[in-house]
Amino acid sequence: MIAKPTPESLFEHLKSCLLDHARLHEDVDTYLHPLVHSLNEWGLSIAGASVVLRTKHPQLEMLVQRWHPTTSKEVSVDDVRTIVQHYANQKADGTTEVYLLKHGHSNQALYLKSPFAAVEVSGKAESWILNEHMNPPAFPIFPDLVTRGHTEYCVVPVPMPAPYSFMISLSTKAPGGFPDDFLETMIKTVPYIRLSVAHKVERIMMTELLAAYLGRNTAKQVASGRIRHGDLQSLQAVIGFVDLRGFTALTERLNSDQLLALMGSFYSSIDRSVTKYGGEILKFIGDGLLFVFPAHEDATNICQSAVDALQELQMRIHKANKKYPETPIRYAAALHEGHVRYGNIGAPKRLDFTVIGAAVNQTVRLQELGSDHDLTLILSRSVADPIEQPTELLGSFQLTGFKDHLMAYTLKGSMDHD
Amino acid sequence: MTRPVQNLDQFEQHLTEWLLDVKRLGELPAQQLDRFVGFFERAGFELVLCSSLIRTLHPQVELFGQRWRRHDSESIDIDSTGRVIGEESFTGLSGAIDLYFIAHGHSSEAMYLNSPFGEAYKTQQPVRWRAEANPNQTHYAIFDDLLEKGATDYFAMTVAVPPPFEAGISFATARVDGFPDGFDILMKKLSPLLGLIFGFNIERLSLDAILAAYLGKAPAKRVLGGQMRRGQINQVTSVIGFVNLHGYKEQVGSMNDATQNEILDQFFRQIYDSITPHRGEILKFIGETVLFIFPFDADHGAVSCQAALSAARSLLNASLPGANGQQFTTQVALHYGDVLSGNIGSELRLDFTVMGQAVNLTARLHQLLPKLNERLILSAPFASALPIPTRSLGSHRLKGVQDDQEAFSLDR
Numbered sequence: 001m002i003a004k005p006t007p008e009s010l011f012e013h014l015k016s017c018l019l020d021h022a023r024l025h026e027d028v029d030t031y032l033h034p035l036v037h038s039l040n041e042w043g044l045s046i047a048g049a050s051v052v053l054r055t056k057h058p059q060l061e062m063l064v065q066r067w068h069p070t071t072s073k074e075v076s077v078d079d080v081r082t083i084v085q086h087y088a089n090q091k092a093d094g095t096t097e098v099y100l101l102k103h104g105h106s107n108q109a110l111y112l113k114s115p116f117a118a119v120e121v122s123g124k125a126e127s128w129i130l131n132e133h134m135n136p137p138a139f140p141i142f143p144d145l146v147t148r149g150h151t152e153y154c155v156v157p158v159p160m161p162a163p164y165s166f167m168i169s170l171s172t173k174a175p176g177g178f179p180d181d182f183l184e185t186m187i188k189t190v191p192y193i194r195l196s197v198a199h200k201v202e203r204i205m206m207t208e209l210l211a212a213y214l215g216r217n218t219a220k221q222v223a224s225g226r227i228r229h230g231d232l233q234s235l236q237a238v239i240g241f242v243d244l245r246g247f248t249a250l251t252e253r254l255n256s257d258q259l260l261a262l263m264g265s266f267y268s269s270i271d272r273s274v275t276k277y278g279g280e281i282l283k284f285i286g287d288g289l290l291f292v293f294p295a296h297e298d299a300t301n302i303c304q305s306a307v308d309a310l311q312e313l314q315m316r317i318h319k320a321n322k323k324y325p326e327t328p329i330r331y332a333a334a335l336h337e338g339h340v341r342y343g344n345i346g347a348p349k350r351l352d353f354t355v356i357g358a359a360v361n362q363t364v365r366l367q368e369l370g371s372d373h374d375l376t377l378i379l380s381r382s383v384a385d386p387i388e389q390p391t392e393l394l395g396s397f398q399l400t401g402f403k404d405h406l407m408a409y410t411l412k413g414s415m416d417h418d
Numbered sequence: 419m420t421r422p423v424q425n426l427d428q429f430e431q432h433l434t435e436w437l438l439d440v441k442r443l444g445e446l447p448a449q450q451l452d453r454f455v456g457f458f459e460r461a462g463f464e465l466v467l468c469s470s471l472i473r474t475l476h477p478q479v480e481l482f483g484q485r486w487r488r489h490d491s492e493s494i495d496i497d498s499t500g501r502v503i504g505e506e507s508f509t510g511l512s513g514a515i516d517l518y519f520i521a522h523g524h525s526s527e528a529m530y531l532n533s534p535f536g537e538a539y540k541t542q543q544p545v546r547w548r549a550e551a552n553p554n555q556t557h558y559a560i561f562d563d564l565l566e567k568g569a570t571d572y573f574a575m576t577v578a579v580p581p582p583f584e585a586g587i588s589f590a591t592a593r594v595d596g597f598p599d600g601f602d603i604l605m606k607k608l609s610p611l612l613g614l615i616f617g618f619n620i621e622r623l624s625l626d627a628i629l630a631a632y633l634g635k636a637p638a639k640r641v642l643g644g645q646m647r648r649g650q651i652n653q654v655t656s657v658i659g660f661v662n663l664h665g666y667k668e669q670v671g672s673m674n675d676a677t678q679n680e681i682l683d684q685f686f687r688q689i690y691d692s693i694t695p696h697r698g699e700i701l702k703f704i705g706e707t708v709l710f711i712f713p714f715d716a717d718h719g720a721v722s723c724q725a726a727l728s729a730a731r732s733l734l735n736a737s738l739p740g741a742n743g744q745q746f747t748t749q750v751a752l753h754y755g756d757v758l759s760g761n762i763g764s765e766l767r768l769d770f771t772v773m774g775q776a777v778n779l780t781a782r783l784h785q786l787l788p789k790l791n792e793r794l795i796l797s798a799p800f801a802s803a804l805p806i807p808t809r810s811l812g813s814h815r816l817k818g819v820q821d822d823q824e825a826f827s828l829d830r
């Protein structure tokens with residue numbers, strides 16, 4: 001700890017922290033840790049820090065990282081509707097909460113009444129003293145900060161190249177607030193903050209864009225170059241295929257907003273149901289979806305998980321249809337188990353993550369059969385046998401792609417026989 | 419009499435200010451190198467070369483190098499052991515810049531490791547060569563070239579960049595006294611800023627390359643341009659094609675994993691190579707079947723269909739050897755029509771897709787091929803758009819399609 005840091009010495013200290021090679025190797029999600037650490041080394045008692053990043057992502061409007069000491073609790077965000085995803089990255093002395101926020105978040109009161117929104121408008125760094133005498137408090141978040149013992153709060157905008165906008169906030173518990181000329185020091189440090197974070201922002205963007213199309217885990221691996229073209233793993237999996245019944249009729253009957261709303265609702269329901277039980281959406285084929293429940297070490301009964309997921313889907317769709325009876329969703333799904341190879345296939349410049357194997361085509365054929373019979377869910381024997389739910393034999397069929405006759409099943413007592 | 423170099427401290431200050439400017443991020447690399455060298459030239463360094471190299475283990479991103487040289491000098495041959503897949507030259511204000519991309523592979527590795535950059539990376543020390551001290555010890559080919567250009571002093575160093583990348587930068591001067599004292603200290607001081615700028619530029623290049631690899635070039639461009647919100651669907655008219663590898667399904671049981679990979683790789687590579695020259699794009703891999711599209715110009719429908727047909731011919735005639743000396747063949751279906759194309763999905767998962775009757779029809783026609791014992795099937799609209807004669811395959815009932823559809827193929 002330094003006895004009395006001067007603005008110049010603090011600036012040099014921050015600069016050397018930001019330019020240190022070690023920063024290059026740190027995870028993008030822990031950007032605030034070294035910054036807060038170096039400020040606290042200088043005795044600043046930083047007790048909170050945030051980063052707000054705006055992007056041009058198809059679904060995300062903003063990424064927010066909030067650092068808090070591990071000893072303190074994070075502010076509750078239960079009532080925030082615009083959170084797409086939230087996870088935490090915990091280190092020894094602090095935790096970073098990461099929020100992915102969807103389009104429209106910047107129109108929410110929570111954001112509009114925040115210091116970030118104010119600085120976005122002014123374009124200038126600003127700091128505020130925090131105490132009980134604020135009347136009215138400049139922002140709704142301030143009284144809570146005062147309760148926690150914070151004494152001063154600042155926001156610093158960091159101009160970034162298109163399409164990004166970036167701001168950083170810091171708050172302190174030091175009795176006298178921030179040291180003299182702190183804001184000026186931070187403004188002077190802005191070009192170094194920008195350079196130190198620019199490549200991380202680009203990497204975050206790549207990961208988030210890929211995550212939207214490949215799923216988060218796969219995306220992280222692809223972004224860091226750990227997955228090579230041709231990396232395929234062999235595994236047993238339950239494969240599912242589901243599509244909308246009467247899609248063509250829907251396209252004629254509904255206007256495009258209604259159609260998109262319906263499809264969005266359908267896909268969201270599938271996504272939630274499938275991921276809840278350990279499955280993964282692989283791809284959209286036409287208006288249909290291909291998904292898998294891979295048999296990894298911790299996945300015990302994938303057939304059970306798959307069927308549970310589809311029962312959940314049925315409940316969700318049923319609920320949605322009750323809510324919007326004018327635009328009912330009707331679907332047909334199939335589950336089949338088999339051996340597949342899953343991974344990175346394609347041509348060197350055009351790659352994909354997917355499953356390959358006879359079981360894929362078989363599942364699609366099975367689904368067609370189910371759809372022909374007006375069934376919401378059809379199962380092959382390999383899925384019907386090991387599950388708890390009672391099943392009923394539909395019949396024995398000769399389908400293209402299957403060597404032998406296929407025994408197909410439905411769930412007993414399902415709503416299929418309406 | 420050699421010109422004195424500007425005071426190094428002042429020079430460092432100016433250059434640092436320039437490097438810290440937000441305009442450096444997102445600047446075209448060639449333009450940036452041109453301006454960077456401009457500083458050195460104005461300060462009297464008399465450079466004959468300034469070169470940067472960014473290398474990655476990332477499979478989809480190639481090795482990227484840039485070389486600045488004086489306007490009047492010739493470009494230096496890139497060591498031809500590496501597989502050069504792209505070369506461009508750019509005329510800047512201070513000089514000319516040659517850019518090159520080199521594919522991954524053993525030869526590229528060797529090329530890199532046997533260069534001054536490779537040595538700097540291995541030793542983690544700058545590489546320094548002075549013509550006077552060792553004029554005949556030109557253990558790197560580039561020193562020969564530099565001697566011809568009148569170089570007296572050469573300096574190369576690694577620049578720390580975020581993993582999984584590596585980078586280096588080098589300079590050569592023609593000044594009689596070589597680089598001024600303290601040049602290596604100056605470069606060491608500038609190195610962190612250079613590294614962060616390189617880091618951003620290469621992450622941005624990677625983002626472009628990787629997204630294009632997984633989404634296809636056109637969709638990736640739209641996504642990066644911010645034009646692709648969830649639920650944005652456009653109606654377009656496209657040529658639609660399906661292709662599969664005939665016989666693969668039946669033989670896959672007798673192939674081990676490595677062989678399966680090889681066969682599929684070969685197939686997918688062939689598809690990419692056949693359709694890309696005709697502006698085709700792979701949209702989806704559905705198991706071993708691939709869905710692809712071509713742009714359709716309503717005013718020149720025949721041309722659009724001809725282009726797709728040429729691509730299909732290339733696919734049908736391609737040599738796809740199997741493991742046991744057999745030849746695999748492909749089966750192709752082509753159609754054109756209105757499709758809904760866009761970005762659909764849930765909140766967390768998106769996908770590009772084309773939907774609509776036209777896609778369905780093409781898929782169903784493709785499924786007819788084994789039954790008809792044909793390898794190429796064309797829809798009626800597609801066939802009638804072609805200026806060449808076609809042969810009818812009769813009318814067929816297709817699932818999900820209201821009326822019977824007549825299908826066509828080319829004359830035998």
